[in-house]
Amino acid sequence: MNFELKTLSLAAAASHKCDLLVLLVPEGLAPQADALSQLVASAIKDGDLETKPGKQLSLYAPHGIAARRVVLLGCGKGGAHAVRQAVQALGATLKSAAIKRAALVFCMEPEVGAVGAAVRAMADASYVYTATKPKAEPRALSRVTVGVADAAAARAEFATAAALVTGIEYARDWANRPANHATPTLIGDAAKALARHAGIQCKLHGPAQVAKWGMGAFLAVAQGSDQPLRFIELRYDGAPRTQAPVVLVGKGITFDTGGISLKPAAEMDEMKFDMGGAASVLGVFRALAELRPAVNVVGLIPACENMPDGRAVKPGDVVTSMSGQTIEILNTDAEGRLVLCDALTYAARFKPQALIDIATLTGACVVALGALRSGLFASDDELAARLQAAGDAALDPCWRMPLDDDYADGLKSNFADVANVAGRAGGAITAAKFLQRFVGDLPWAHLDIAGTAWKGGAAKGATGRPVGLLLHYLLDVAATSGSRRKAAAPRRARAV
The missing domain is CATH 3.40.630.10 (Zn peptidases)
Structure with a gap:
């Protein structure tokens, strides 16, 4: 699976074309003026979304969003452990044959270790063993874009996590x-x-x-x-x-x-x-x-x-x-x-x-x-x-x-x-x-x-x-x- 890291604001994420857009939503998120921020704020206000790690709200083709599917995903306080727990809850969704390109976007400045945790959890949740299952469907998800406010600041952590995923999957x-x-x-x-x-x-x-x-x-x-x-x-x-x-x-x-x-x-x-x-x-x-x-x-x-x-x-x-x-x-x-x-x-x-x-x-x-x-x-x-x-x-x-x-x-x-x-x-x-x-x-x-x-x-x-x-x-x-x-x-x- 290929990972890429991008500087991606919530406003820019709304126009990012992919099969699945996942927004990591922490506790106490301050709403902004863009469409995705307003969507998140409304979901929390109406009680449709909790921000506990792994709690999620799935939407299909929401108006004004380029992605076909959007998942609002609670990640608690946004630390590495909470982010991993949240992303792992996406297991069944990430293994869907319809999901080939996904974007995982942080709605906040990621804490140290959170980007790496997200990359590893995305790989772990979507992993499919096929070596001795010739009739099994291989992993459909082939590209994941990780969106953060400042890609340069997260580059080293991201590179380590991407290499680690390669090694873990080989093992x-x-x-x-x-x-x-x-x-x-x-x-x-x-x-x-x-x-x-x-x-x-x-x-x-x-x-x-x-x-x-x-x-x-x-x-x-x-x-x-x-x-x-x-x-x-x-x-x-x-x-x-x-x-x-x-x-x-x-x-x-x-x-x-x-x-x-x-x-x-x-x-x-x-x-x-x-x-x-x-x-x-x-x-x-x-x-x-x-x-x-x-x-x-x-x-x-x-x-x-x-x-x-x-x-x-x-x-x-x-x-x-x-x-x-x-x-x-x-x-x-x-x-x-x-x-x-x-x-x-x-x-x-x-x-x-x-x-x-x-x-x-x-x-x-x-x-x-x-x-x-x-x-x-x-x-x-x-x-x-x-x-x-x-x-x-x-x-x-x-x-x-x-x-x-x-x-x-x-x-x-x-x-x-x-x-x-x-x-x-x-x-x-x-x-x-x-x-x-x-x-x-x-x-x-x-x-x-x-x-x-x-x-x-x-x-x-x-x-x-x-x-x-x-x-x-x-x-x-x-x-x-x-x-x-x-x-x-x-x-x-x-x-x-």
Whole structure:
């Protein structure tokens, strides 16, 4: 979907030709003399429109208005959260086949974050998955004009949001695909496709190379599947090579049966979403290709299936990780931490300024935080604070959880250096403590997105989280490391 930002007053919006004109109406709006302002004022005065976020009044072909349909949309006090809530209420309208061009116009000076929230909410509300639905109607909405009083003032925020939408939708599309359409090989192909964008490189490694590196934990998870594993290495160079990169590690279990520790059949189909961390890394790189910020980023994705084949790893087996630590696998359904631990060890070779892993890791995190906030575990207070601030700015929030050393006691094993699970209590924390063993002294954070990466029920589907959080963090790194690289100027035809 294409977004454009325009300076658009309410008087000018009345003559803007489109299929749908949406006016964001805040509390206490002072009426002006133009037709749209008078229309809004009358609707509020007569009690036909409330300004609470999401309350709306739909009109068809009102006199003197160029748009065929007009929606007066309450947005409360006009903050980012209220604007997002309001626009999301337009879901059914935005998916109408008759709506191809829309304009979303602020009736007030937008607060910081409100323009970005509007762009992301428009994309989210109109998103349609079609990759494996050949007879499905694709998204009809193709162009959205965002109208504000001063486009220049909102330009940077708008550009970030538009790029973020591109990345989020890339992540959603791949996370939503059924496992037979998103095998480790196909995820590798998706990563390789990103290398067509300037500044991005991709390397794909197969089982032989992974075995050569000694990634015994990763290999153990993959050995029960007929699908060959892929270790995906992405690199974005937006800053001088002397600047240490941020390394993102995304869990890429393309389907998780639980292995020999088989999951219950109910809702097992949702285990295609167990590569949500990998999808978020792909989405971040897609957004980086649009924005070209001055930061270096490495993305690592250990991708494989977890299947209960006769060759599959068994409870009680002991494997040797790339770090040399041995692991007793007490539960084969705790496989994400096994593929991640080897990727985290590999990440150290890049000497990163920060190491962040993203994983749909534990049901315990869903119990603790629900679907609103991702779980954040960090060994570094500054990194934790920056990630939390980035999540708040992106409306993609997280919550810091404890990492006390005593939580690791349950991971002790009589037969290996460490067990891959502890007891039920504090399961999200003990999983994070397991991962912490493999990062050394690096500034490290772990995002458990088991509750936020997808929705179940009637709204079943990937959310694209935490692409927003990660991108805002990387932009913060770029801003503090130096000014953002200017986007390459478009080529112009030469006079001859």
